[in-house]
Amino acid sequence: MAWYTVGTVKVAANNATVSGTGTKWLSGARQGEAFVAPDGQLYEVKNIASDTSLTLTQVYRGASASGQAYALAPMQGYVKELADRVASLLLLSQTEWEWDSVLKKTDLQAAPNDPTAWKILTNGRAFGLGSFGAATSYDHWPTASLDDVDVPAGMYYVSTAITDRPTTAPGVVWHRQTGTVGAQIYVSSDGGVVHRGRRSGTYRAWLSTLNVGEFGLGGATTTPSNGRDSSNPFGWYYQTRAVTWGGGSFFLDMPYGSNMNAGLRLSTDPYSDNFYLNGGVSGKREYRPACKLVHDKNIVGDVAGGSVVQSGSNSNGNWIRLANGTQICRGQVTFSGNGWKPSSPVISYPMAFTAPPTTVIQPLSDGSGYYAVPQMGMGSGSGSFFIRDTAGIVDTGTSAAVDYVAIGVWK
Missing domain, CATH: 2.60.40.3940 (Immunoglobulin-like)
Incomplete structure (x- = not known):
């Protein structure tokens, strides 16, 4: 491998510092290499401070001189060319590249609504990250409406100033788009989770994500939102309130239509073998009188109580x-x-x-x-x-x- 001889050097007697002119030692020299000095002696390179300054492990023993030829000779068992190539990728200047340089501290992009075009990576707890959350301006949804297109993919804070929110509460949205196709997941500050997709540039309706135990599904029974004396969203409920159409206080409501009119109710008396079915009254949130189901445990019994x-x-x-x-x-x-x-x-x-x-x-x-x-x-x-x-x-x-x-x- 060729020795490095670019530029000239200035040396001083009894001084370990060498100054260069026209040298590029940050990319062309390594600690531990041999410095072939103007006095013809070999000195080990201790440290490279900059492109034009390095330090020897020993003081220079020759006479002071400037504008002198020199050489840096690789002396260690590594592939110097590979090391140089990797180092060049990590330098703070590469002006011929599209990004102007690689990993230069001005090259890392911040949020799209930040007034500065380029930002360095933030330190821990800067802008509240890693402590109490980001400041409201840094990760805020960058446009006026959640329906707007051409928003960079990411996770954003959505304040009440943003229109077309799925809930009245502020929240956080995960946003991703590819051309005219995309999707959003919105978590409101009150705990609700909704999502929607987009095709041909148009968003579909928001769909709610069902929590475990909501409407009594996946968990214990819950109190009916509309009461036992009305139809309720599909779910498993318990309420002791008396109703004119009978049935048990444990009940499964199955409404129909966008108006949530009564469809079918299956119910039971608590801790018994009594089961009932109610059909809905057409166009109303009311049920017809309950029919008691006959099964192997009640077919013979009290006929006045429903047995056969x-x-x-x-x-x-x-x-x-x-x-x-x-x-x-x-x-x-x-x-x-x-x-x-x-x-x-x-x-x-x-x-x-x-x-x-x-x-x-x-x-x-x-x-x-x-x-x-x-x-x-x-x-x-x-x-x-x-x-x-x-x-x-x-x-x-x-x-x-x-x-x-x-x-x-x-x-």
């Missing part, structure tokens, strides 16, 4: 009630002695009917040849029948028994 089938028994017989109002009673009536002849025996139903039922009677033979027929106008709580003997058979019986089935309504 209810049954029971007592000393008068067995009974079955259906949700549609049908009631069936059945049993057996037994008479001993002769007191039942010729009077009309009475049937007492295990559950009363709301109107006289249709009754079928089946006599049980005891060998005495009797049969039974119902009396006209059976009552709703009881009925009577006649006992008739069979012609040609001698009455020897001392008891009678009949089975009956009565079918009517309980409501």
Whole structure:
């Protein structure tokens, strides 16, 4: 590798400082290189202060002189040319480059609305960064409206002076655009997060980002914003306020349309197996009366409370009630002695009917040849029948028994 010999030097006897004229030692010399002095001796370079000043490790032992030839000879085991090339990229002057220089302290751009075209990198806590945030002028949205195009990509503070904000509160916007396509994410100071995209130079509508637990989704139930007695945004709610259309106080509201009219409500009573559905009233935020759902745990039970089938028994017989109002009673009536002849025996139903039922009677033979027929106008709580003997058979019986089935309504 060639020695560096650009320019001339001035040396002084018994002095370690060497001055140069026309020299470029910051780019052409290195600490540790050999300085071939005008006296013909070799001296080690201790330090390079500037393009025109360097210091030797020893004082110059020759006679003082100026305008002298010299040489700098590489003496260490590195690739000097590579080191020189890297150093040239980091110098503070390269006027032929588009940026005028590389990493020059005036070359680092600040915010687009800063009145100074070029700025150096800020130190920690300058402008409030790293402590309490940036000052309001440095990262402020640079135009009058968030809808404006051709704004450099970045994160900006949006004050209430900026128009077309998605909320009334100030906030921070993340902005990115590529030609006519772009996007923005806005975080307001009240905690809301909204976003929107842009195509063909036009922004779409702002869309809200749903927080975990909002409207009871992703978290526990929440209080309905419009109350239990109105339709609410889609969500899972709890409120004990009584409503005319019934249903449970835990409920899922599913509205429809831009007016948030009532659509469908699914609800349950707290800590129970009771579930309800409400359909919406057309064009209103009101629901129709609740329908109680039938399932394996309530299909048999209290029909007055919503079950399909209810049954029971007592000393008068067995009974079955259906949700549609049908009631069936059945049993057996037994008479001993002769007191039942010729009077009309009475049937007492295990559950009363709301109107006289249709009754079928089946006599049980005891060998005495009797049969039974119902009396006209059976009552709703009881009925009577006649006992008739069979012609040609001698009455020897001392008891009678009949089975009956009565079918009517309980409501």
